[in-house]
Amino acid sequence: MRVERVEVQIGPGFIENCYILSDAADATRVTVVDPGAQVEKIRAAVGDRTVERIVLTHRHYDHVGALAQLVQATGAEVVAHTLDAQAISEPAPSRLSPARHATPTGVPVTKTVEDGDIIRVGNTQLSVLYTPGHTIGSICLYDDNDHILIAGDTLFRGAVGRTDLPTGNAAQQRESLRKLAQLPGDTKVHPGHDQDTSIGRELGYLASALEGSGNSGDPDNSEGSANLGNSASPDTSESSSGSDHLGHSDRPHDSEGLSNSNRPSNS
Numbered sequence: 185m186r187v188e189r190v191e192v193q194i195g196p197g198f199i200e201n202c203y204i205l206s207d208a209a210d211a212t213r214v215t216v217v218d219p220g221a222q223v224e225k226i227r228a229a230v231g232d233r234t235v236e237r238i239v240l241t242h243r244h245y246d247h248v249g250a251l252a253q254l255v256q257a258t259g260a261e262v263v264a265h266t267l268d269a270q271a272i273s274e275p276a277p278s279r280l281s282p283a284r285h286a287t288p289t290g291v292p293v294t295k296t297v298e299d300g301d302i303i304r305v306g307n308t309q310l311s312v313l314y315t316p317g318h319t320i321g322s323i324c325l326y327d328d329n330d331h332i333l334i335a336g337d338t339l340f341r342g343a344v345g346r347t348d349l350p351t352g353n354a355a356q357q358r359e360s361l362r363k364l365a366q367l368p369g370d371t372k373v374h375p376g377h378d379q380d381t382s383i384g385r386e387l388g389y390l391a392s393a394l395e396g397s398g399n400s401g402d403p404d405n406s407e408g409s410a411n412l413g414n415s416a417s418p419d420t421s422e423s424s425s426g427s428d429h430l431g432h433s434d435r436p437h438d439s440e441g442l443s444n445s446n447r448p449s450n451s
């Protein structure tokens with residue numbers, strides 16, 4: 185899987201990562217993930233290639249903001265999880281309303297997906313991982329062959345997706361992170377905001393978030409565990425943006441319940 189990142193500006197200091205996926209450098213057909221804004225910048229990155237599909241990791245306005253324009257320009261199929269599809273497809277309001285967090289676009293989701301579904305990108309394929317918590321219909325996309333994860337707003341470099349917005353759920357988020365922690369350590373993670381990371385790099389952080397027990401003691405986790413040292417200091421977040429960031433919490437290591445689970449459920 186070939187992954188190209190297009191950083192689009194949602195607002196001052198607020199960047200979202202749109203991705204262009206293909207199976208080769210000379211591919212003529214691509215899949216676009218999360219066209220959040222700046223449709224012309226996305227189209228320029230796509231170039232002469234055909235956008236055959238747009239996948240939305242979840243319903244938030246900073247991930248769907250350029251959807252209508254991109255569909256109008258390309259006629260691409262629109263793919264989202266069943267439980268976020270309606271919120272995305274509702275008639276667009278007369279004025280953008282970031283306060284609602286979800287932005288109804290008026291664009292029909294033409295294909296709904298669920299956990300385990302396969303999305304083919306040329307000769308490569310992605311598995312849909314249902315990862316609710318940030319929103320009820322959040323998904324990640326996983327390339328099992330190349331160990332690549334398109335993570336949406338579920339997992340970031342040194343942070344996890346916030347769960348305090350409508351349909352967010354901290355318990356579901358824990359289950360979703362537990363699922364991601366099972367992926368191979370060398371899995372490259374392409375999040376919806378900020379820089380790339382890997383499952384291995386985040387394992388120490390994930391373990392702490394899931395178990396509430398701090399450092400696992402595994403030396404292989406030392407890099408990830410180093411993140412834990414910052415847990416009481418929101419100012420050290422790598423987030424480049426301010427308080428209206430929809431991706432992760434301003435205090436990503438704190439009190440969303442992620443560190444309070446003394447009895448992690450295996451259910």
Ligand SMILES: [Zn+2]
Nearest residue numbers: 244337430431
């Ligand atoms: Zn979001």
